[in-house]
Amino acid sequence: MPRVRNPMIRTLIDLRGNGRASVYTEPLWGLSMMLVLPYASVFMLELGVRDEQIGLLATISILSQVIFGLLSGVITDKLGRRMTTAAFDIIAWVIPCVVWALAQNFWWFLAASVINGAWQVTQNSWDCLLVEDVDRAEIPRVYALVKAAGEFSALFAPIAAFLVSGFGLEIAVRILYANAALIMTLKIWLLFRYSTETATGRVRMAQTKGVSIWRSLSEYRGVLGLIVRSKGTLFSLSIAAIVGAVALVNATFWQLAINQRLSVPDALLPFFPMVRSLLSLLFYFTLIPLLTHSKQLRTPTLIGFAVYLAGQALLVATPVPDGEAQLSTYALLGGCLVLDAFGGAMLFMLAESLVALHVDRDERSRVMAIQRTCVMLVTAPFGWISGWLSGMDRSWPFLLTSGLLILGILVAGLMWVTTHDDAPTATTPTVPTNP
Template identity: 80%
Template sequence: MDNPGAKRLTPAVQRPRNPMIATLLNLRGNGRAAVYTEPLWGLSMMLVLPYASVFMLALGVNDAQIGLLATISILSQVVFGLLSGVITDKLGRRRTTALFDIIAWAIPCLIWAFAQDFWWFLIASVINGVWQVTQNSWDCLLVEDVDRSEIPKVYSLVKVAGEFSALFAPIAALLVSNLGLELAVRILYLNAFVIISVKVWLLYRYTTETATGLVRMEQTRGISIWTSLWEYRTVLGLIVRSKGTIFSLVIAALVAAVALVNGVFWQVVVNQRLGVPDALLPFFPMVRSLLSVLFFFTIIPRLTHASALKVPTLIGFSVYLAGQLLLVSIPAPDGAATASTYLMLAVCLLLDAFGAGILFMLSESLVALHVDRNERSRVMAIQRTTVMLATAPFGWISGWLSGMDRSWPFLLTSVLLVLGLVVTARFWTTTHEETHAVEA
């Protein structure tokens, strides 16, 4: 019986926390270590990437050769991507990530720092292709011990962590303006070598092998790599029989091809065609990244909080397409970029930040959600190999197009994004989470 004299305690009304912030604060174990060390890319590779293509041009590498290097890098990734599942299972997610991060990033940074001509970049590109091994192992390390419902948010946090790295862009701009392009970029590559080495140590120090990884290490003990590769034929069956996996592969391939072209030639077109000076180049990815972070904490969670992801995917392709078409339509100024050039580029950055950001998260999430849990490393190895084979020609093709007109690579990306819209609208396949939501 209630005591009429007793005071009723009204529970405090708690303001709902942003789902991204909640996931960030609640992360534990491997997920926490992987996400929390991602911003170190900002003090390493993200400082130098805005200058990578322009640096090659300064050393006498032409547009077609830059595109060829991108394709060669992808082909190298194909080989190592195919091996990645076997290596990850045999060595474990944690050990594979540490070893192959050093090979894939630290060593090429030293080569790039002392590069003299096309052949130096060719060698570095081949070695850098090893990063597909660590991409597989790192993905497994990231999500295997994370609740499936949290996977999209975790990939969003990874994207945000990478985007925050753009805050350090003024460091690169300051070096270039004071030391000149060539010397500054060489220093930035040496810096990347040091920071990446530190990142590898921190990630290894604060992670443990996943439960699935321990099982796969035991199962593959004493089995040769070639035998394990032959066993891929059973994994191929899993992929072919899954409409969801095939669909997610197509989406991932389209997004990867667009990202490849933009990553190689966006800085080239704004520098060489639109007249943006060298020192300002890092500020464009910085602004894009900051806008992307803003979207990830505001609009994107609202669009992707539900189980159904079809509409957000269509929106992502549409917005990204608008940004690419706008970039193509910017008139080339006579000499240096004008105020109207910068204004239109600002709108491009706004559209790209949202479109590329949401599509990265959704393409990675769709692959992870459709994958067979027990065969994650090998299925994802084949998936990535397939995506890279489909993506590889676009490096050379975009280089060939850029040699004729530096805006043409972005007509190519526009066609790919239109294809993404058609595939999503016509062939969408629901994920496991969507199926459960419908059944509930």
């Protein structure tokens, strides 16, 4: 049988064990949450939640994630990667989806946001489940596959548009949230059924058996020292924080901006993330592997920041139409989608990979818990700030993201730090060693 030449497809076919279970079940995330996310902010607006309150909810969600994120390493070590992922996926997604489906006002969204913050626990445990038994050389590709698997479900975005056209925005979104609760339940069961506890997870479970959570938390002082002494970890955290802040603003206000500022009709909203997702898929299997095939990842990171910056600037520069969105409006938004799809896909893969490659492997769960907590503390204010800016002008949040992306270019260009010295040799060229 001839060997597949495309590195992404080869990795997808060759995945085994937990890597396969994690990647192969990921499209179900898109069939659940990705169908409803394009309408999340508009749905809140429909129920009387103001721009400032939407931004406040984003910040409160981040603060909830900070608390759960700090506990995530201890919980993941004590319960194991597999059990933690199953239990906290139910808490973080199934329960909030039910609350969102029944929401009536700001307070319902507040309750769901606080509960949904528990996803930081499962993010830690799921990351460990995903990569701990995977060859380090494959980590960047595995994260790219995870993102691609989620984007694949964009093909089903017309379902959301059909529901909105047929039932109206409010009823359709409630149906989509109920669907998300059911599909996420299926995803949780499949991942639990076809995964096993990792080797590192079994060791950490044995080491923490009989140790109280409070004592484990007190040991974070030593883990924090590992982070502070590692220039590579601090650098990767800086990149992750910038990318996270930009993603937070875009996830909260991009759809709101094109709907309320550029007059894109409600029924067309899901087609924009659908097109962005399909473009991301295309880039993941074509251009991105070409740019990231070597050990030198600084240049691809700079390219990702620059292209994403161009997309944000184009959105700000798009003229407000007189009445309904015009053909020129959709053409400019199409350019935004191309630039955002490439830049966002590149930066997601590289930001996650850099954090995973710099982390201390023996203390992965606790180090990543502190890392995520630090990133969220830095990211949290941007929800409220962007909501305040959006209340004045719905293009202003993207002036903020443009500034953040310029900062990312400076950090990646001037402060780049190599990964661990034990990176693979030229026979496995996807893990970076030198810029």
